Amino acid sequence: MSSPEVLTPPMIDRMRATSALAADTLLMVGEKLHAGMSTDEINTLVHNFIMEHDAYPSPLNYRGFPKSVCTSVNEVVCHGIPDKRVLANGDIVNVDVTTYLPKKHGYHGDTSATFYIGEVSADAKKVVECARKGLELGIAQVKDGARIGDIGRAIQEYAEGLGCSVVRDYVGHGVGREFHTAPQVPHYFDANQNKRMKAGWVFTIEPMINIGRYETEVLADDWTVLTKDRSLSAQFEHTILVTRSGCEVLTARRAVLRNSEDVAWAELGPLSAPAAFKAA
Numbered sequence: 108m109s110s111p112e113v114l115t116p117p118m119i120d121r122m123r124a125t126s127a128l129a130a131d132t133l134l135m136v137g138e139k140l141h142a143g144m145s146t147d148e149i150n151t152l153v154h155n156f157i158m159e160h161d162a163y164p165s166p167l168n169y170r171g172f173p174k175s176v177c178t179s180v181n182e183v184v185c186h187g188i189p190d191k192r193v194l195a196n197g198d199i200v201n202v203d204v205t206t207y208l209p210k211k212h213g214y215h216g217d218t219s220a221t222f223y224i225g226e227v228s229a230d231a232k233k234v235v236e237c238a239r240k241g242l243e244l245g246i247a248q249v250k251d252g253a254r255i256g257d258i259g260r261a262i263q264e265y266a267e268g269l270g271c272s273v274v275r276d277y278v279g280h281g282v283g284r285e286f287h288t289a290p291q292v293p294h295y296f297d298a299n300q301n302k303r304m305k306a307g308w309v310f311t312i313e314p315m316i317n318i319g320r321y322e323t324e325v326l327a328d329d330w331t332v333l334t335k336d337r338s339l340s341a342q343f344e345h346t347i348l349v350t351r352s353g354c355e356v357l358t359a360r361r362a363v364l365r366n367s368e369d370v371a372w373a374e375l376g377p378l379s380a381p382a383a384f385k386a387a
Contacts, residue, residue, distance in 0.1 A: 111281050111289045113307035118214070119348060122283060122309055125162065125208035126216035126346050126357035132156050132204045133220055137365035142196045142225050146178040149202060150189035157206050165205035165215050165286050172330060177203035177219075184315050184323050184332040184340040185277055196225035199235055201342045205286065215286050217311050218358035219344040222366045230318050230339055235367075236374040237271045238316040238341040243376030245294065245312040249304060249347055249354035256300035259293040262314050274315035274340070276323050277332065281310045282346055295321075304349045309357070313344030345379060356381070 114122065135156055136149060154175035157164045164175035172188070179187035179201040180194070187201075194200060203219035221235050241262040248257040263273050279292030293300055294314040319338025326333065334340050348355040362382050363369050377384045 109289050111305070111308045111310070112283060113305060114283060114309055114348075115307075118283070119307075121208075121214045122216065122346070122348065122357055125206050125214045126218070128157070128160055128162055128208055129204050129206040129216035129218045129346070130358045130360045132206065133202065133218055134360055134362055134364060136202050136204070137220070137222060137367060140194070140200070140222050140224065140366050142194055142198075144194055146180065146187070146189040146192050146194070146200070149178050150174045150176050153202075153204060160208070161210060162206045162208035162213065163210045165207045165217075169286060177201070179203070179340070179342070181339055182334050182337045184274055184317070184334055185342060186330045186332050188328060188330055194224045197227050197231070198224040199227060199231050199339065199341060200224060203342075203344065214284055215282050216358060217282050217344060217346050219313060219342055220364055220367050221341040221343060223370060224366070232372055233269065234271060234316055234318040234339050235341040236372065237266050237269050238314055238343050239379070240374040240376065241266055241273075241294070241314040241316060242312060242343040242345065243374075243379045245314060246345065246347060246354060246356060246378040249312075249349055251304060251306040251349055251351050253304050254300070255290055255292060255302050255304060256297055258312060259300065260296040263295040266314070266316050272317045272319065272321035274317060274321050274323060277315055279311040279313050279344075281308070283309050306349050306351045308349045309346060311344055311346050313342055315340060315342045343379065
């Protein structure tokens, strides 16, 4: 994998634009989600919203992926393909959005959140909120000169302290003119990840947390990733710009995320959910 790209100010402005659209797409999804809708309906909503904003849904046809968004329900860790599956009361669903703006010579903005469908179990609350807080703790490690490994250390210590596990097979990644590029950003501690971050790098932090063991397996469609023990899994993701003094969360949302951040038990943090901390 190539070395991480240091983005120039004009490139960063384009990353801000596509990331804002990705954030708005996720807000739209949160408003529409309900029990009884299919994941295919989510795909249609996302596809139409992105196309209407002179952008393109990055997942569509990426390495053969057939849909415009990933929808991962319950035991699906990531890369779930939207289909006729109907969301039911008690489900959790991660919606992973990536926008490419503009449609030609654009930049990718990548974000995801896990949503609650109706009344959910204690285990569902635990794994979702662990993933949410894990993202917040990971973001807090980002600054010029800090080590990539610090991100995974903070997430792993927190998750395992709650009795959850951190997926090893899928990690965060650089994003910009390319969908996936350097650096790789593990969400568990890897002593080999001692590279120091540089201002101008842009990458995702997207911890995948399981209520059971961390091992995963891939279905025959070559995309859908499940927990090997079929335990619940949750994920949150932001696109992050490293700055001299810390970081800028490019995909920060301008409003509270319905069916996710608006529940009484949400473990919200000011870095990953700034809209919840705005003065009334």
